[in-house]
Amino acid sequence: MRKFLLNRRLVLAMALWAVFLGVCPTNGFAFPTQSLASLAPSAAREYQINKIMDVLSRPEARLHLQLMKLNEQDVRSSLTKLDDSQLTQVAQRADAVKAAGDGALGVIIALLIITLLVVLILRVSDKKVVVSKA
Amino acid sequence: MSYRRPPPAEKGIGSIHLIEGVPPVAQKAYQCGPAAMESVFHYWGNPTDAAEITTALYKPGSHGVLDFTLAEFARSRGFWTQILAVPEGENSLGELKTWVLRKIPPIVMIKTGILWVPTYHFVVLKGFSDQERVFYANTGEPETYVIDYGALASRWKPSGNWCLILCPPERVDWELPESAAEDLALYAERFGKQDLAEKWYLRILEKNPANQTARFNLGNIYLKSNRVQEAKIIYEALLKEKPGWGPAGNNLAWIYLEEGRASEAIEVLQTAFKNGAERHFDILDTLGTAYCRTPDTQRGRDYLNEALGQTPVADKVSLDLIHRHLSECGVLAHKS
Numbered sequence: 001m002r003k004f005l006l007n008r009r010l011v012l013a014m015a016l017w018a019v020f021l022g023v024c025p026t027n028g029f030a031f032p033t034q035s036l037a038s039l040a041p042s043a044a045r046e047y048q049i050n051k052i053m054d055v056l057s058r059p060e061a062r063l064h065l066q067l068m069k070l071n072e073q074d075v076r077s078s079l080t081k082l083d084d085s086q087l088t089q090v091a092q093r094a095d096a097v098k099a100a101g102d103g104a105l106g107v108i109i110a111l112l113i114i115t116l117l118v119v120l121i122l123r124v125s126d127k128k129v130v131v132s133k134a
Numbered sequence: 135m136s137y138r139r140p141p142p143a144e145k146g147i148g149s150i151h152l153i154e155g156v157p158p159v160a161q162k163a164y165q166c167g168p169a170a171m172e173s174v175f176h177y178w179g180n181p182t183d184a185a186e187i188t189t190a191l192y193k194p195g196s197h198g199v200l201d202f203t204l205a206e207f208a209r210s211r212g213f214w215t216q217i218l219a220v221p222e223g224e225n226s227l228g229e230l231k232t233w234v235l236r237k238i239p240p241i242v243m244i245k246t247g248i249l250w251v252p253t254y255h256f257v258v259l260k261g262f263s264d265q266e267r268v269f270y271a272n273t274g275e276p277e278t279y280v281i282d283y284g285a286l287a288s289r290w291k292p293s294g295n296w297c298l299i300l301c302p303p304e305r306v307d308w309e310l311p312e313s314a315a316e317d318l319a320l321y322a323e324r325f326g327k328q329d330l331a332e333k334w335y336l337r338i339l340e341k342n343p344a345n346q347t348a349r350f351n352l353g354n355i356y357l358k359s360n361r362v363q364e365a366k367i368i369y370e371a372l373l374k375e376k377p378g379w380g381p382a383g384n385n386l387a388w389i390y391l392e393e394g395r396a397s398e399a400i401e402v403l404q405t406a407f408k409n410g411a412e413r414h415f416d417i418l419d420t421l422g423t424a425y426c427r428t429p430d431t432q433r434g435r436d437y438l439n440e441a442l443g444q445t446p447v448a449d450k451v452s453l454d455l456i457h458r459h460l461s462e463c464g465v466l467a468h469k470s
Contacts, residue, residue: 032388033381033416035323035351037316078203083321086209089217090202 037084048091049079138279149265156239156260161274170241170256173272214303220295243296244289378409384417396427415444426463434463
């Protein structure tokens, strides 16, 4: 019996088994929740993106996007890359468009605000324009 | 009518404020945005070629860029950004001068088209002279130009007085509205600048001690910097105010688990769920892991499986971690 228990291979196997059972999980337990933006929990991101896309689907915005040769997919893709606070800022500007209303003045205001969202950049034409004294 | 002209040969003494080291960058077609950004990036010691910015921002064939993508690109390069719509009025140009005096060159959007054709252009303002009533600007040409106050004001207005500020987050030394301060603190934290984040969270809480998000995030800063007791105090206080707030419960439970106090971790999270906390996967994972440290390992595996079901498929890191916890739970079950 003593010889059996002192068998080197048996002792080694039992030692390894004890180590295996005693090993603590690596990298600790679970993971803490990361810091939050005060606005827009992740569940609201999709809502905000849809709100912005709703504004950009207005006829005046669509024309602007067409002139820029950007499609709605490009815009949505850009929006998904924004972090929560940046997305909220853009969504707030989209809210301003909605608040402008649908009347003539509302369309003008909406157009102005939409141009803040969608910038049209053309080749600088000033080189060909008559220079006058400022 | 051009809005810009070369600077005068002789400058008035004592009336010029100029930021040195903001080089004019000649732009290519449709790329005044990248040219402006190259100029400002260079000033901040982060030289980035306009072509690289163009590749990142422009889809081939497109003739424009979304303004917030400029800001987003700058953020990806470690800059903090603010897009401002400066209120109209007598002092709107004064706001731009303030940025110059702070040695922070603003990028402004001005209208360069005529009549109803809306074309816009980005320029970088890097100086001004009240005596001559001009701003010094990088306008996409290889040399500096001046823009008269009146010309700038009239061309800036159609863009809604749009202005982009970008600078290293450490450089922000002016008062910010609470939402912008939160944005900066969170941005600093995510870029690993814990000291800066802590400074801004404390500033927010000086003015608004009730800001729960700022308190929670400050708790996280303490946790990351091993000030566990300070973090615990914050999470416990938040849970007293909002017993169903999952994030605070999760992080307090996480601390308890690290301290080997599984039953207390379970109590915190079960209380949070009873008070309406969302069954988010990270909380379920913590709860499952806690149960796996008790004889009730089967319950632990149940919660971990529920966590797996809640985890977005795209979140490979979380999925791998929860799978690992499940297999560790199996080992622990076998051991017991």
